[in-house]
Amino acid sequence: MEFSTISPIVIFFASIATSNMILNNFLGMCSYIAISSEYKTATGLGKAVTLVIVVTNAINWVIYHLVIVPLKIEYMQYIIFIMVIAATVQIIEMAMDRFVPDLHVSLGIFLPLITVNCAILGSTLFMVIRHYGLLQAILFGIGSGLGWWMAICMLAAIRERMQRAKLPPGLAGAGITFIITGIMALAFVGFSGIFTIQ
Amino acid sequence: MQEVLQTIGSVTGISLVLALIITLADKWLNDYGEVTVDINKGERKFKTEGGQMLLNALAAQKIFIPSACGGKATCGLCKVQVTDGAGPLLPTEAPYLTAKEQETHYRLSCQVKLKNDMAILIPEELFNIKEFIGTVEQLDNLTHDIKLLRIKLPEGETIKFKAGQFVQLYTKPYGKIKETVFRAYSIASPPSDNTHVDLIIRLVPGGIATGYVHEALKVGDEIRISGPYGDFFLRGDEGINELVMIAGGSGLAPIRSLLYDIAEKGLDYRIRFYFGAVAKRDLYAEEEMAKLEAEYPNFKFVPALSSPAAEDEWDGDTGRITEVVDRYVENADGKEAYLCGSPGMLDACIKVLHSKGFKDDAIFYDKF
Structure with missing residues (x-):
């Protein structure tokens, strides 16, 4: 399949619905499971992930095409991407803390937690494998972030509702969370066929 | 080769x-200039570089807030009260x-960034724990197996504690003992004497630390202690007008500190201090106690010997300390009890106090 010719708009919608980071690719599961017990914190984390995916996708695209490819060091791309992501997250956090402390309170504090979120590296790697252009990469980032954000919010909303539910002790906590995620993923299979980008 | 170098490069x-x-x-971004941190309403102030976390800034000042996770906000132990300058x-x-806690401005110190001047409150206990390298000023025999060790703190340093609390004493290797151990001893001097620490230490056969104090230590030696620790101190809850104090052996130490403290502050309590010993050779501090009795008319020292020797010519109380307490303490009305001694003695005494109607929340003790 020729990925590089797909319209950025299609990529955007597909990365939310049919190629959702969590529900189709199971990336970024650790923070998704750990930080989803409360809706409010889940939204904060979702926003932070979205922001970081978009920014790092763009930066990594530039680095890949201007540094890695010309120097023919593609096999080092994982290390370089991770370094770039970590550095970017650090700088975004510091800048936020300094200039927009209010925003920092609501989502900046999650930034150190998601430096090594798999969804973020995953999104960069997908963009490389699929030979996206810069615009495609950015829209893919936005879509992936929004999709991740939506998924964690849905899960958090369900978990908040379930707080008083009587669960078998063995299922309480992570157990039931995985089952919910599985059912949500099944539901998302319903979107398949609308668009395909992977 | 060139490829390798190029990659590395x-x-x-x-x-x-x-x-x-x-x-x-x-x-650029993390430069918040110099900030001042005010601890416990001016008790201590320090200037430090802004931009760091409060927990780390305090640790650099040798104020150690407990933290198990190392600043990841997962253990929740590093709580301090930030009254000013913390942000949301x-x-x-x-x-x-x-x-x-949220209402009273408690925060996790590992998450609070120093961006401007800050005022914080931390529990006295944490704030006051320090380490001292003192010198042995006095080392006297009180009885055949109990010594009074008076430690002078280094010039300019003071210890702040509540009467009844204890310090840890660190031994140095001596004789056949090759290791350093630390043991807890109650402070016997009053808090007002904040440049010295008195300890009353009984020789425990085979004990490493007590052996160190009794056999190896000399006047003029350096000695390392840290403290104060512990929650054995005067409560004096409302409606309390009488204090029943019970001690045996070197358990007199914290009671001595309490008594001096109460006398110095002129607190109005009727105090009875029951002190248990075997024979007269185990009895000490009688002169001191007599002096306190004269200064503080509401105080009475009641020493009791469980088996006085024939040559003791003892005309005071005899019998086990539990019997003596049983004899004199009539009821629990308006009374709090403070006990210090061996576990066996304490358990027996607490039983007697219960039978007199003492509730657990009116009995405070230090077992050793």
């Missing part, structure tokens, strides 16, 4: 550039703070 170059950018950003509560902290 380019990856190093990229990391260098990233490191440089981060360092520059840190210098972060979502990472909220799960560890109760509604009441």
Whole structure:
């Protein structure tokens, strides 16, 4: 399949619905499971992930095409991407803390937690494998972030509702969370066929 | 070969550039100038570089707030009260703070960044724990197996404690003992004497630390202690007008500190101090206690010997300490009890106190 010719708009919608980071690719599961017990914190984390995916996708695209490819060091791309992501997250956090402390309170504090979120590296790697252009990469980032954000919010909303539910002790906590995620993923299979980008 | 070098070079170059950018950003963005931290309403103030976390800034000042997770906001132990300059509560902290704590400005010190001057309150206990390298000023025999060890703190240093608390004493290797151990001993001197620490130490056969004090230590030696610790101190709850104090052997130490403290502050309590010993040779501090009795008319020292020797010519109370307490303490009305001694003695005494109607929340003890 020729990925590089797909319209950025299609990529955007597909990365939310049919190629959702969590529900189709199971990336970024650790923070998704750990930080989803409360809706409010889940939204904060979702926003932070979205922001970081978009920014790092763009930066990594530039680095890949201007540094890695010309120097023919593609096999080092994982290390370089991770370094770039970590550095970017650090700088975004510091800048936020300094200039927009209010925003920092609501989502900046999650930034150190998601430096090594798999969804973020995953999104960069997908963009490389699929030979996206810069615009495609950015829209893919936005879509992936929004999709991740939506998924964690849905899960958090369900978990908040379930707080008083009587669960078998063995299922309480992570157990039931995985089952919910599985059912949500099944539901998302319903979107398949609308668009395909992977 | 060239490929290898090129790879190493380019990856190093990229990391260098990233490191440089981060360092520059840190210098620029994280520069909050010098900030002043005020602890416990002016009790101590220090200036430090802004931009760091409160927990780390305090640790650099040798104020150690307990923390198990190392600043990741997952243990919730590093709570301090920040009364001014902290900014809004972060979502990472909220799960560890109760509604009441949030209202009273408790924060996790590992999450609070020093961006401007800050005023914080930390519990006295944490704030006051320090380490001292003192010198042995006095080492006297009180009885055949109990010594009074008077430690002078280094010039300019003071200890702040509540009467009844204890310090840890660190031994040095001596004789056949090759290790350093530490043991807890109650402070026998009053808090007002804050440049000295008196300890009353009984020789325990085979005991490493007591052996160190009794056999190896000399006047003029250096000695390391840390403290104060412990929650054995005067409560004096409302409606309390009588204190029943019970001690045996070197358990007199914290009671002595309490008594001096009460006398110095002129607190109005009727105090009975029951002190248990075997024979007259185990009895000490009688002169001191007689002096206290004269100064503080509401205080009475009641020594009791469980088996006085024939040559003791003892006309005071005899019998086990539990019997003596049973004899004199009539009821629990308006009374609090303070006990210090061996576990066996304490358990027996607490039983007697229960039978007199003492509730557990009116009995305070220090078992050793």
